[in-house]
């Protein structure tokens with residue numbers, strides 16, 4: 228992950244350790260993937276053994292971890308990083324941004 232945004236120059240890590248809080252979002256994503264996968268296994272395989280549940284849930288959570296990492300950091304930046312989305316960012320001068 229670059230230190231600064233290549234387009235507008237905003238710092239992606241506003242302070243040291245900022246992204247520790249993103250672990251909570253990542254945990255929530257993992258719980259969501261687990262619940263959805265468990266429901267689908269229960270529904271389509273008619274409540275199999277725990278081993279079958281785990282053989283579906285673990286790969287789903289592991290394969291979704293890159294997505295979860297990026298989106299949990301993105302949520303952390305947007306909710307607690309003080310960034311405001313500018314829908315007209317292409318027409319504004321980057322020097323006018325208050326950072």
Ligand SMILES: [Zn+2]
Nearest residue numbers: 232234235236
């Ligand atoms: Zn940017």
